[in-house]
Amino acid sequence: MTTLTADLKKTTKKATKKVPVRGMMDNVMEQFNSAADQINLHPNIRKILSITNNEILVNFPVKMDNGEVEIFTGYRVQHNNALGPYKGGLRYHPTVDLDAARALAMWMTWKTSLAGLPYGGGKGGIKLDPSKYSEGELERITRRFTFALADNIGPEHDIPAPDVNTNSQTMAWIADTYMSTRPPAERNANQHIVTGKPDGSGGLEGRDRATGYGVYLTIKFWAEKNDVNLEGKKFIVQGFGNVGYWAALFLERDGAKLVAVQDAYGCIQNQKGIAVEELSKYTKINEGSIADFPDAKPVNKDKFFGLDCDIVIPAALGNQITKENASKIKGKLIAEGANGPTNVEGEKILLDKGITIIPDILCNSGGVVGSYFEWLQNRNGEIWQLDEVMAKLDKKMKESFNKVYDYSKNENIDMRTAAFCIAIERIEKAYIQRGIFP
Structure with missing residues (x-):
C-alpha cells in the first residue's frame, strides 16, 4: 500500500x-442574521450575502x-x-x-x-x-x-x-x-491555482502547522488578555489530526497539559498529562488510532466533553457541541479548531454558563492565512523561510484576535457575534463603495 x-x-x-450535518446551513444563517441585526446591515446587502x-x-x-x-x-x-x-x-x-x-x-x-x-x-x-x-x-x-x-x-x-x-x-x-x-x-x-501543495511543488514551509498554530495563538492571546497563566492548565482535544496535534504541541510547550483526546476510535484520558509527541508517534504505528495508548486509560466517548479541564479544543468535524452535551462542559474556554463544531443551541448553553468561545472563523483562520502566504509566494516568485512564515502568521493572527476581542468588550457581545460583525462590515463597505452593477 x-x-x-x-x-x-x-x-x-x-x-x-x-456526524450530523443537517442544520449546518441553519446554524450559519442564524449566526449571520444575529450579526446583521447587531450592525443594522443594509437590507439589500443582507439579501446578497444570504445566498451563494x-x-x-x-x-x-x-x-x-x-x-x-x-x-x-x-x-x-x-x-x-x-x-x-x-x-x-x-x-x-x-x-x-x-x-x-x-x-x-x-x-x-x-x-x-x-x-x-x-x-x-x-x-x-x-x-x-x-x-x-x-x-x-x-x-x-x-x-x-x-x-x-x-x-x-x-x-x-x-x-x-x-x-x-x-x-x-x-x-x-x-x-x-x-x-x-x-x-x-x-x-x-x-x-x-491551489494552496496546500507539497514543499517541492510550490508549497509554503510551515503550512502544515498553520491552522493548529493559529488555534494555539488565539488561546495564548486570550490568556494574556485575561491574566491567565497557561502553565499547568488542563486541555482536552477532540480530533488528533493535523490541527489537533499542532495545537496540542504548542500548548504543551507553554506548560499546558493535554489530559484527554477523542477520535473516531474512542477516547483516552490521563489527568497527569498525555505526552503529545508520544501520542503522535503511537498513532503513526497504530493506523492513526489513539485507542489503547499505553499511557492513558479509555473513557466512554459520551463523557468526553464532561471531563475535568480548563480548555476544550474541538478539532474534528461540525456539530459536535450541542444542547445534549454543552451543559456537561467544565472548561472555561472553547477554542474551535474545527469548522462549525458548536451548534446554535449548544452555544446558548455555553454562553449562559459564562464560558468563552473563540469562534472558528477566528480560531482556525491560521490555515487560510497560511494559504494566502503561499498564494503570494507563488504569485511573486518568492520562497519564504519557516521563521519568516511563523512571524508573519503570529502578527496577522494577533491583529485579528485584538479586533474581535476589543469589539466584543466594547459592544458587550460574545466573540462569535463580534467576529461576524467585523467580517460583514468589511464586505458591506466594499459594496457601498463600489455599488451594484448595473
Missing part, C-alpha cells in the same frame, strides 16, 4: 464517523483499475467574491452535498474577510469514500474532477485547498492538471 493511500485510509476512518453566487455540480466518469467506469459527483459552491477570489477547501467524503458546502462556503467568506485577506469564500468536494479506491484511482478521480470544473476555478478566480481526506498530494495533482490545460505560455504563471 502506498503512503498516500495508507494516509487516506487512516483519515477516512476518522472522517467517516457519523454560484453552485456548481459536475458528474464525471472515471475508469477504475479493473477497467470498469464509475460516475462521480463533485461540487463547488462559491458564496461571495466581493473582496477577491473565492477561497476554500475541497473534501472527499460520503457526506459531501450542496447544503454542507453552502454553509462551509459562507463560513469561508466571513473567515477571509475577518482576517483582512483579499479573498471571498468557497467550498466543495467529491461525494466518495477514498478508502475504497487505489492511489491510481484517486489520482484519476482528482484529475478528472479538476478538468470537469474547468474555468470555474483559477488562481485569480477560485483557489481550492486541502480539507477532509485531501492533502498536499491531492493539491499537486490539481495544480498539474490545471496547468497542463493552459496554453504553454501561461502554465508556469498558474502555480497558485
